[in-house]
Amino acid sequence: MIRVSIDPAPIELALELAALEERGAGGVASFTGVVRGGDGITALELEHYPGMTEDALCTLAEAAMDRWNLLGVTVLHRVGRMAVGERIVFIGTAAAHRREALEACAYLIDRLKTDAPFWKREWRGDAASWVEARASDEAAAAKW
Amino acid sequence: MELLYFAWVREAVGVGQEQVDPPEAVETVADLVGWLATRSPGHAAAFADPAKLRAAIDQRFVPLATPLNGAKEVALFPPVTGG
Numbered sequence: 773m774i775r776v777s778i779d780p781a782p783i784e785l786a787l788e789l790a791a792l793e794e795r796g797a798g799g800v801a802s803f804t805g806v807v808r809g810g811d812g813i814t815a816l817e818l819e820h821y822p823g824m825t826e827d828a829l830c831t832l833a834e835a836a837m838d839r840w841n842l843l844g845v846t847v848l849h850r851v852g853r854m855a856v857g858e859r860i861v862f863i864g865t866a867a868a869h870r871r872e873a874l875e876a877c878a879y880l881i882d883r884l885k886t887d888a889p890f891w892k893r894e895w896r897g898d899a900a901s902w903v904e905a906r907a908s909d910e911a912a913a914a915k916w
Numbered sequence: 917m918e919l920l921y922f923a924w925v926r927e928a929v930g931v932g933q934e935q936v937d938p939p940e941a942v943e944t945v946a947d948l949v950g951w952l953a954t955r956s957p958g959h960a961a962a963f964a965d966p967a968k969l970r971a972a973i974d975q976r977f978v979p980l981a982t983p984l985n986g987a988k989e990v991a992l993f994p995p996v997t998g999g
Contacts (some may be wrong), residue, residue, distance in 0.1 A: 805999055818998070819923055821991060824975035849998065861999050881999060889972070889991075890998025891923035900922045905995035 773844045774833040778825050780852035783859040788846055791906040795844040797866035801848065801873035803881045805861035807854050810897040818851045818860065821889035825849075836865070836880055840872040847880060879916050886913040917984075919952075921962070922993035925969070928962035930953045946980040948990065963992075970995050 773795065785804065792800045807816045833845045844866035854860060863880045867873040892903040919934050925931045942951050946966060950973040953963035963969070970980055984990070 820998070821920070821922060821972070821975070821993070824972060824991070827975060844968075885999040886984065886996065887977075888998050889922070889993065889996050892997045893923070902994065903997045905997050909999075 774830065774837065775844075775846045775848075776826065776829045776833055777848045778820060778829070778851055779848070780850060783848050783850060783862045785859065785862065788848065788862055788864055790893045792844050792846060792866040795866045797843040797873070798868045799870040799873040800864060800866045801870070801877040803877050804859055804862040806879075807856050807858050807860055809856035813856060813894050814897055815853055815855055815895040816860065817849040817893040817895060817900070818849070818854045819838070819891045819893070820849075822849050825887050829884070832880060832883050832887060835883075839879070840865075840867060842867050842872060842876055844873045845876070845880070849884075849888070851890075853895075863864075882905065882909075882912045882916060885909040917987060918989045920989065920991040922991065925993050929956075930958045943983055944980070945973070945978060945982050945984065945990065945992075948984065948994055949980065949992065952992075958966045968994060 829847045833847050836845055842865055846864040848862040850860050863877050865873045865876040893900050917936055919936055921929050921932055927996055938951050942948050949963045949966050953960050971980055973987045974989050
């Protein structure tokens with residue numbers, strides 16, 4: 773079972789994890805991305821390509837279901853403006869055993885970084901700057 | 917052809933989308949980027965350095981060398997930075 777959502781609303785971690793546990797799996801793994809503070813950052817803004825983003829995330833979730841024996845995959849990504857400490861992204865996987873859940877979770881976040889059309893902008897008070905892509909993200913995605 | 921722009925490409929051009937009818941000599945996404953750069957100072961700023969751009973045709977990522985082949989929707993944007 774796949775759940776994909778792109779939403780300005782906050783991510784409800786406990787509800788999402790509980791829903792994955794209810795799939796009857798022996799193991800649930802998850803990754804949560806949080807807006808990093810420091811360096812004067814006051815907020816983060818996420819832009820995306822409506823339509824293509826949903827397709828890209830569904831394609832990734834389906835690829836994970838094909839590659840590992842999973843009972844559930846959840847991929848949630850927030851868009852719009854977020855304060856430091858707020859959740860940006862949530863990946864959850866449910867499987868009979870830990871290795872499949874953990875590997876699929878790592879695969880999903882590595883590939884989401886390069887395969888889904890999102891763009892981050894950092895705000896420092898009234899000043900905004902677009903975040904540049906990192907070569908290390910390309911390398912992490914390519915290893916899968 | 918419907919064009920979509922995102923992130924700093926959108927800001928430089930000044931709009932998020934526009935309809936264009938490129939000449940026949942514009943065969944690939946790279947050709948399109950070169951042609952768009954001549955349309956206004958904002959376009960010129962956005963499309964000056966193709967190495968900084970990525971593209972999607974009909975909502976699929978493609979290399980800039982890809983032929984347009986009657987594409988309905990072409991999006992131009994910086995490398996993605998989600999997650």
